Amino acid sequence: MARRSEDGQSTFSKGTRVTGESRDRLQQELKRRYEAGASIRTLAQETGRSYGFVHNVLVESHVALRGRGGPNRRRAAASGSTS
Numbered sequence: 001m002a003r004r005s006e007d008g009q010s011t012f013s014k015g016t017r018v019t020g021e022s023r024d025r026l027q028q029e030l031k032r033r034y035e036a037g038a039s040i041r042t043l044a045q046e047t048g049r050s051y052g053f054v055h056n057v058l059v060e061s062h063v064a065l066r067g068r069g070g071p072n073r074r075r076a077a078a079s080g081s082t083s
C-alpha cells in the first residue's frame with residue numbers, strides 16, 4: 001500500500017509487494033531521480049524500501065548504474081615514480 005510522505009514522495013510499507021501500475025510509477029520515479037544524481041541508498045531511505053529492492057528496480061528499468069565512489073586502490077602503472 002502506497003502512502004505519501006510530507007514531501008510528496010510515495011513510500012511503501014517494508015515487505016509489501018509493489019506490482020502493476022504502482023510499480024511502474026515507482027520505477028519511473030526512481031529512474032528519474034537516480035539519473036538526476038540521487039544515490040541508491042538515498043532513494044531506498046526516502047521510499048522506505050531496501051537497497052536491494054531499489055537496485056533491482058533500477059536494473060529492471062535498464063538504468064546505467066554508476067560505479068562506486070572512493071579512492072582507487074590499484075597502483076597506477078605510470079605514476080611517475082622512479083626506483
